[in-house]
Amino acid sequence: VQREAFEALDRSDPLAPLRDKFLLPPGVINLDGNSLGSLPRSTAARVSRVIEKEWGEDLITSWNRHDWIGMPQRVGDKIARLIGAGAGEVVVTESTSINLFKVLAVTLKMRPGRRAIVSDAENFPTDLYMAEGLTKLLGQDYILRLVPTHDLRHALGADTAVLMLTQVNFRTGALHDMAALTAAAHAAGALAIWDLSHTAGALPVDLDGAQADFAIGCGYKYLNGGPGAPAFVYAAARHHGQAAQPLYGWLGHDAPFEFATGYRPATGIRQYVVSTPSILALAALEEGVDLLLQAGLSELRAKSQALTEAFIALVEARCAGLGLSLATPRDPARRGSQVSFAHEHSYAVMQALIARGVIGDFRAPDLLRFGFSPLYIRNVDVWDAVEALRDVLATSAWQRPEFQMRAAVT
Amino acid sequence: VQREAFEALDRSDPLAPLRDKFLLPPGVINLDGNSLGSLPRSTAARVSRVIEKEWGEDLITSWNRHDWIGMPQRVGDKIARLIGAGAGEVVVTESTSINLFKVLAVTLKMRPGRRAIVSDAENFPTDLYMAEGLTKLLGQDYILRLVPTHDLRHALGADTAVLMLTQVNFRTGALHDMAALTAAAHAAGALAIWDLSHTAGALPVDLDGAQADFAIGCGYKYLNGGPGAPAFVYAAARHHGQAAQPLYGWLGHDAPFEFATGYRPATGIRQYVVSTPSILALAALEEGVDLLLQAGLSELRAKSQALTEAFIALVEARCAGLGLSLATPRDPARRGSQVSFAHEHSYAVMQALIARGVIGDFRAPDLLRFGFSPLYIRNVDVWDAVEALRDVLATSAWQRPEFQMRAAVT
Numbered sequence A, B: 001v002q003r004e005a006f007e008a009l010d011r012s013d014p015l016a017p018l019r020d021k022f023l024l025p026p027g028v029i030n031l032d033g034n035s036l037g038s039l040p041r042s043t044a045a046r047v048s049r050v051i052e053k054e055w056g057e058d059l060i061t062s063w064n065r066h067d068w069i070g071m072p073q074r075v076g077d078k079i080a081r082l083i084g085a086g087a088g089e090v091v092v093t094e095s096t097s098i099n100l101f102k103v104l105a106v107t108l109k110m111r112p113g114r115r116a117i118v119s120d121a122e123n124f125p126t127d128l129y130m131a132e133g134l135t136k137l138l139g140q141d142y143i144l145r146l147v148p149t150h151d152l153r154h155a156l157g158a159d160t161a162v163l164m165l166t167q168v169n170f171r172t173g174a175l176h177d178m179a180a181l182t183a184a185a186h187a188a189g190a191l192a193i194w195d196l197s198h199t200a201g202a203l204p205v206d207l208d209g210a211q212a213d214f215a216i217g218c219g220y221k222y223l224n225g226g227p228g229a230p231a232f233v234y235a236a237a238r239h240h241g242q243a244a245q246p247l248y249g250w251l252g253h254d255a256p257f258e259f260a261t262g263y264r265p266a267t268g269i270r271q272y273v274v275s276t277p278s279i280l281a282l283a284a285l286e287e288g289v290d291l292l293l294q295a296g297l298s299e300l301r302a303k304s305q306a307l308t309e310a311f312i313a314l315v316e317a318r319c320a321g322l323g324l325s326l327a328t329p330r331d332p333a334r335r336g337s338q339v340s341f342a343h344e345h346s347y348a349v350m351q352a353l354i355a356r357g358v359i360g361d362f363r364a365p366d367l368l369r370f371g372f373s374p375l376y377i378r379n380v381d382v383w384d385a386v387e388a389l390r391d392v393l394a395t396s397a398w399q400r401p402e403f404q405m406r407a408a409v410t
Helices: A003-010 A043-056 A059-065 A068-080 A094-111 A123-139 A148-153 A178-187 A281-293 A297-318 A346-355 A378-396 B001-010 B043-057 B059-065 B067-078 B096-110 B125-138 B147-156 B180-188 B279-293 B297-318 B344-356 B381-393
Strands: A090-092 A114-119 A143-147 A161-166 A191-195 A214-217 A231-234 A338-342 A360-363 A368-369 B088-091 B116-120 B143-147 B160-166 B191-196 B216-217 B232-235 B338-342 B361-363 B367-371
Touching: A003 A378, A043 A059, A043 A281, A043 B043, A043 B180, A059 A068, A068 A090, A068 A231, A068 A281, A094 A123, A094 A161, A094 A191, A094 A214, A114 A123, A114 A148, A123 A143, A123 A161, A123 B125, A143 A148, A148 A161, A148 A178, A161 A178, A178 A191, A231 A281, A281 B279, A281 B381, A297 A338, A346 A360, A346 A368, A368 B216, B001 B381, B043 B059, B043 B279, B059 B067, B067 B232, B067 B279, B088 B147, B088 B367, B096 B125, B096 B160, B096 B191, B096 B232, B116 B125, B116 B147, B125 B143, B125 B160, B143 B147, B147 B160, B147 B180, B180 B361, B279 B338, B297 B338, B344 B361, B344 B367, B344 B381
Parallel strands: A114 A143, A114 A161, A161 A191, A191 A214, B116 B143, B116 B160, B160 B191, B191 B216
Antiparallel strands: A090 A231, A214 A231, A338 A368, A360 A368, B088 B232, B216 B232, B338 B367, B361 B367
8 A cells, every 4th residue: 555545546536635634744744623623714703803893883782783692592503414413402501521511410400310420431531520520519319321332231220310421431442332322221210411522523323313412512523613612502392491501590590681680591492591601702603614514424424434534443453562552333334433553551651642743632541542534534645654564663762851841731 | 960970980990991991882782791791802813813814724734733633721811810720720611501411421420329419490491402412311210300599409419410500590690599409409409500691891700719510601602702602611630530521522532532442431521522623613712701801800890780780770760661670689799790570561572672782682581681791881871772672652652564574583
């Protein structure tokens, strides 16, 4: 296999024109788009317009004139199209963690008498922290039950209020079967919450089809909304107007501008909004989402699978004997858009790789994690990244002292 | 009194040079800076740099390289200087409402057995909604007790966990005595939470001096951080490391990058951070805060009082007999940086005034609300605003049909 073969694939890639809509720094391959997605070309101009024209000139009147007030629902409806949700089922607001708190509290209220939140022990730690915090706040024997992935079905019982899972494992990239696990939760009388942070924008999701109850997800990974972009929350239409989420914010009030003393929850998805949203951050997120809507979800998935397949094959061929072992499911249908390899010195190896312009992630204790955002990662980037990895390992470049020191953030 | 007298005051205003640091649209007077502060000149360029250089080029490495990770505490330390707090007592994160939820939950945990949250029936509705949501979530006889302003002291008792107040009444501008009410709460064995949304950046606040326990506040009013800017939260140093706030987010973990399964709260103010912050929004807020730090707080207060005094005097002189009555305390020491007048047709009057380029707020049921941000409002703006108000009232311009129709946001 030669680099030319990968260049040829890129020439026939139907998603190639969308890559040109990103500002990608020369000499850098962002295989960390599942931590921070790349920058759409249109974002800076859009945010400048929001700042200089909408905020600076039109001031408070922009809430109506530029429909700032409608943005959480407008951008939510756009994200809905990426995750198999209907209009009015998704809203952009707050953060993934805060949104998880809301939907967890709702599920506990919808299943009175049931005290257990069941999750995967390998679920994203922040999600587990939020559930832990909620159970401690509520007291009264509420518990968070963590089990190994293969025991999830057995852990669902008569005490289970909700099954809370992240669809793609943030370390290994393993993909849960959303429809089957949601059905198992329902069979046990429980509800299902899905964290789509590592799925939305990378592969098709069918929340309505899977009969999911609630979902949450991140704006700054595959949605390319920028660092700390606002998050989204999905509540199935059949649950609207039932239990209110407990963070009673003014924008979730049925009539926010009445400034009434008592809270009266909005009946639709807007009840999940708490606070005045950051319009700068929402505008940036909308640019990222708009780009994704230009791509077909099946094309995205096909390219993502081709990229991860090629990466695994090339690493195993070109880096054989250099201490790497695959930590991601080999079946492309069973993984998201990322590939992880274990290595004894993965932290230093990743630092050396980043110094070479290939940005991936270290994930404790021993993983090199590579995300493949199919919107802007080329086939030839796979080749180049593997060559850089091979060089870092074969020359022991990672042993240089500057790559050993842990920074505040890795 | 003539316009020239106000122009003369502006010529000797020590804060005048700071006005030039704002991009102010010609023909518009923003007397709504207590709803959305004006745009600092430096903000657009700063946010563009964050987007194009830090996000676009340096990608995920910016968390260290550009100290994104340190921003919530760095900007928090700057705000601390505006509100009489020490370094390490303030952090910027989430929204005012979410931060209120955190500190309310902490105070209830710190005062076990006490079940009442006491507040002013005229407190900002969102704050009341958040308290209502928390009491409903907790059940167990937790209550929110709302009383008229003059009954607050009597409402504090052996069942009171916390007194929750907004320092400046959002309708009337009346200013609570923070030190006295905090002392009264403490005398009853309760804690005190202060919402500084209508104070921070407009007048000096002395949280540490008043022995306040917790405080929260808004970034998009007098701090000029832009629409929906992130908010801040203060926890007195003596309370650090005690009860953890219950929204256990990864950035509040003692070691966020361990990705440990269990939550271990950070011991300092960082425990109040939940989620990855919007860096775009934080950068914009920092520009606004940096401008305020160039002003002296006593100069800000002096100018603010001069502006509101002049406004009241001029309105009462020039608009006599036109149906206005003052709703704000006449003693400048007892009000914040806003003035409200009641009028039978205040909604339409405000729409007509906005059409003339004088932006204020309508607040139900009958208030015209005018905020005076001393950083960029001139003495001559007071004159011009009153002349416009007089004209709208005297000519009955507000009776035109287009000013009667209520928009989604007012």
